[in-house]
Ligand SMILES: Nc1ncnc2c1ncn2[C@@H]1O[C@H](COP(=O)(O)OP(=O)(O)OP(=O)(O)O)[C@@H](O)[C@H]1O
């Protein structure tokens with residue numbers, strides 16, 4: 001059961017869209033996927049949670065046991081047979097868990113709750129746009145980390161910072177953690193600036209830049225508006241990004257072996 005954190009320091013680069021795109025691809029493939037929404041904004045929860053949960057990710061962090069995790073597991077209303085998605089929903093209370101004081105005072109909690117979880121083929125963690133305690137907790141519980149970056153100067157800076165954080169967590173808390181790659185999102189093929197930034201990303205991350213990039217496609221926003229996976233949107237753009245998500249999902253599954 002690979003556990004994958006999707007992160008970036010920069011906000012709005014497409015973390016949640018990538019989590020939803022991968023969850024949709026996994027469902028089409030027949031996998032049972034769990035999405036853990038660790039972002040207090042709750043964007044993934046608003047799309048995925050079929051009903052009001054009895055417990056949330058904040059409860060899981062406050063009582064990191066399998067029992068609390070089971071209480072928080074909420075089914076998703078997506079109808080994309082043959083697989084299925086559940087979500088551990090976000091809560092505004094999560095913000096209280098993001099303060100990071102020092103490494104000595106940091107005690108990962110999510111890993112305790114997940115250690116005995118069974119029944120899923122894939123766990124995706126949607127991180128908040130920060131490298132605070134919530135993202136660190138997600139990384140400490142993960143096998144793989146996937147950084148999302150748009151082709152912009154500020155986002156590249158954020159990706160470098162995120163990669164450093166992953167390395168810190170690997171060294172001090174979770175030796176099995178691996179950076180699976182940096183996924184460029186919202187790429188416009190005709191923009192010279194984007195070409196330049198993708199090359200720059202290649203100079204920093206080399207073969208860890210994940211290909212193909214995800215192009216800028218309105219289908220992702222439509223899917224979000226409909227509350228459906230992009231895999232069920234019937235447009236050329238949706239089909240194009242669905243094929244790309246399927247490739248990246250297969251890559252993640254191979255990398256986790
Ligand atoms: N490839 C894309 N093409 C078009 N729109 C996109 C693409 N990727 C993301 N978006 C849109 O950009 C907006 C921000 O994306 P998203 O919420 O996934 O980013 P995020 O990194 O999770 O943000 P936050 O840091 O606030 O959690 C959303 O409205 C989403 O639909």
Ligand SMILES: [Mg+2]
Pocket residue numbers: 015016017039043126127
């Ligand atoms: Mg998000």
